[in-house]
Amino acid sequence: MTGGVYIHVPFCRRKCDYCNFYSVPLGHIPGDAVIPANYIRRLTDEIRRRLPAAGFSSADTVYFGGGTPSLLTAGQVKELLDGVRQNVALAPAAEITLEMNPGGVSADALDSFRDAGVTRVVLGVQTLSERLHRLIGRSALPCTARDLEVFFSVPGIAQCADIITGIPTQTAGELARDIDLVAAYRPRHISAYVLSIEKNTPLSRRMVPDEAAEAGQARLFGLTMELLSKHGYGHYEISNYALPGFESRHNMKYWRFEPYLGLGPGAHSFVGGERYINAMTVEEYLAADRAVLVHDARSPESAAVEYLMTGLRLLKGISLDEMEERLSFPLPPAVMERIGKAVSDGLAAVDTDARRTVRLTARGIMVADRVIYGILEPLL
Numbered sequence: 072m073t074g075g076v077y078i079h080v081p082f083c084r085r086k087c088d089y090c091n092f093y094s095v096p097l098g099h100i101p102g103d104a105v106i107p108a109n110y111i112r113r114l115t116d117e118i119r120r121r122l123p124a125a126g127f128s129s130a131d132t133v134y135f136g137g138g139t140p141s142l143l144t145a146g147q148v149k150e151l152l153d154g155v156r157q158n159v160a161l162a163p164a165a166e167i168t169l170e171m172n173p174g175g176v177s178a179d180a181l182d183s184f185r186d187a188g189v190t191r192v193v194l195g196v197q198t199l200s201e202r203l204h205r206l207i208g209r210s211a212l213p214c215t216a217r218d219l220e221v222f223f224s225v226p227g228i229a230q231c232a233d234i235i236t237g238i239p240t241q242t243a244g245e246l247a248r249d250i251d252l253v254a255a256y257r258p259r260h261i262s263a264y265v266l267s268i269e270k271n272t273p274l275s276r277r278m279v280p281d282e283a284a285e286a287g288q289a290r291l292f293g294l295t296m297e298l299l300s301k302h303g304y305g306h307y308e309i310s311n312y313a314l315p316g317f318e319s320r321h322n323m324k325y326w327r328f329e330p331y332l333g334l335g336p337g338a339h340s341f342v343g344g345e346r347y348i349n350a351m352t353v354e355e356y357l358a359a360d361r362a363v364l365v366h367d368a369r370s371p372e373s374a375a376v377e378y379l380m381t382g383l384r385l386l387k388g389i390s391l392d393e394m395e396e397r398l399s400f401p402l403p404p405a406v407m408e409r410i411g412k413a414v415s416d417g418l419a420a421v422d423t424d425a426r427r428t429v430r431l432t433a434r435g436i437m438v439a440d441r442v443i444y445g446i447l448e449p450l451l
């Protein structure tokens with residue numbers, strides 16, 4: 072069995088106002104501006120204890136996420152990758168991804184990360200508008216034209232970019248400028264996330280979504296699809312676009328229900344058909360001698376909900392036959408009726424193949440959350 076490895080780096084300079092991921096500002100722990108050496112030791116120990124037990128014959132993806140993983144030094148990245156290699160066969164063409172903020176962009180840093188083994192770097196552009204940057208409370212320095220020039224100048228790495236669309240008061244011109252400027256550098260992959268105002272974040276205390284805001288987001292989402300298509304990017308998942316052959320192999324594991332091991336406090340794993348959460352804070356993780364894993368037990372209905380919810384985000388859709396075989400759970404007639412209604416409404420399609428592949432149509436993608444919820448409702 073080949074799996075992926077996710078390494079959580081839950082440190083940042085300061086949390087962004089829209090972020091609801093588990094992360095800790097570096098100033099809250101000893102060591103201040105650098106990731107503590109004892110955190111790397113704990114991660115290395117967790118790799119040694121858990122990776123052999125995962126049952127992977129090899130790993131073909133490693134993803135450094137966070138937080139701000141580019142706060143790691145190249146030496147720390149190499150140490151962690153060496154730990155992976157010592158405990159599982161790392162595929163020769165493994166996709167090894169690191170997320171980076173604009174404030175960390177330099178040719179030297181990118182050269183060092185590449186030499187440490189990183190093959191793919193994702194730059195968190197988010198928005199090139201200083202006005203919108205302030206509006207959403209983005210903590211990283213604004214991405215500048217110079218950042219883009221330096222980031223895309225380093226050879227030997229698959230450079231990728233994240234942008235945010237659907238920001239309240241964002242104009243079509245502002246979004247088009249962001250996309251056109253970023254796409255001109257031909258990043259291998261672009262993630263374009265619609266801004267989500269999550270509960271209990273500083274942004275949620277300033278902004279309350281309403282119907283007008285949602286309609287504006289839908290228009291900008293449609294413009295995003297149109298512009299990235301014109302730039303030659305294949306739209307393969309609701310929020311993700313790639314040049315041919317550069318789809319995120321690691322993230323595909325999440326959407327396809329494939330195995331991955333999550334390491335670090337707050338990290339999730341999907342191994343042996345079961346989900347686990349490393350339910351620790353950074354402080355608890357540093358003080359403990361091993362991870363505290365919580366089994367996230369799922370009923371057959373819950374597993375089917377998750378499978379459909381993630382799989383229908385892929386524009387190619389998913390095979391219902393394959394899902395039923397993997398979960399040993401036949402979909403109830405009520406769900407099939409909801410799929411049939413979505414098809415009759417022009418929001419979904421069921422391909423006439425032997426595997427009953429269901430996917431969202433172009434209209435369905437525009438209202439994906441509503442369509443997917445409608446299909447899943449009988450299972451909730």
